[in-house]
Amino acid sequence: MGFFDKLFKKEVAEPLVNVIDKAKVLVYPMIKSSDWKGMGLARSQPFLDIDGKPELALVFAQDAGDSFQYITEADLLLPGVQENFDQWQHNINTYPYEITLAKSLDNRVITASGEDHSAEKVLSAAFLAEACAALNTDRLVISIPRRRCLMITSYYEDFQSLENFFRLHFLAWQEEDYGNEQISEMVFLADKNKIEYAVPLGFRINLYERDGQFKLVYSTMDDLFQENDQIDFQKIMEKNKIPVSIYNSGTSSGN
Structure with a gap:
């Protein structure tokens, strides 16, 4: 199991009531199965369709400390949220990593x-x-x-x-x-x-x-x-x- 020692746990919550400033907290994409329970609520983009049916999608997460919250279509109507959301590609490009x-x-x-x-x-x-x-x-x-x-x-x-x-x-x-x-x-x-x-x-x-x-x-x-x-x-x-x-x-x- 040592090969995967870097795989640490973090609880991932379903979409919750907005308790963070969604116009300021960085937005990151998450790849999710299309049957993820929050898919009907979260803003999503297709990632993979198989035989015309959704298989994987991108949703957009914000770190709320001990859980994640997800951008919804309604969130994008709030002041400043769309502009913050539009930075998700830049955010994942600059997200730290070590090969x-x-x-x-x-x-x-x-x-x-x-x-x-x-x-x-x-x-x-x-x-x-x-x-x-x-x-x-x-x-x-x-x-x-x-x-x-x-x-x-x-x-x-x-x-x-x-x-x-x-x-x-x-x-x-x-x-x-x-x-x-x-x-x-x-x-x-x-x-x-x-x-x-x-x-x-x-x-x-x-x-x-x-x-x-x-x-x-x-x-x-x-x-x-x-x-x-x-x-x-x-x-x-x-x-x-x-x-x-x-x-x-x-x-x-x-x-």
Whole structure:
């Protein structure tokens, strides 16, 4: 579990009565499942649709100390709130982060986890460009399974490296002890400028121990393995990728 030591808990509340100055407290985007209970109240923008149905959306949070409050359509009619809201892209672009190379994974995976809006750094073009530079690649595979969790590797990694990456992705998704709200079981593909696709992988990886030996087990209905007992993960990602809708809704990931 040491790999995820930076995943600290923070209680995330549903939209509440406005008790903060929404014209002054900084606004940050949050990626939420479309079935989040507050979606009908909060101001939202589409992030991903699958088969014409909303899957993920952006809502806009303000820190109220021990919880978050969310911008509503009614809030935007209050003096100064729209102007404050319009700064959300700048706020996530300048949100502090620290890229860490995972030595245990041969420095081929980076994390930037542990902060309230770590996962949403993927909305910043400058951050994606820095991640590409750190991994010496022009295409990224991104894992944001839970709040405060962000893990990235290069799209071009070999079978063993990507298998380790996906194993850690599913571990974070499944392990409720982390305490942070789930975001998505999918991974995402990006270049140095923006997220381009979401990818439902079509399989899960579990790690089991028996007689002191650990074994990876795949859960899937598909025949994944090739004759060399490896998986062409790039082929799976290309087959299953779905364009994100965020950039068709007037949202920008500019610097």
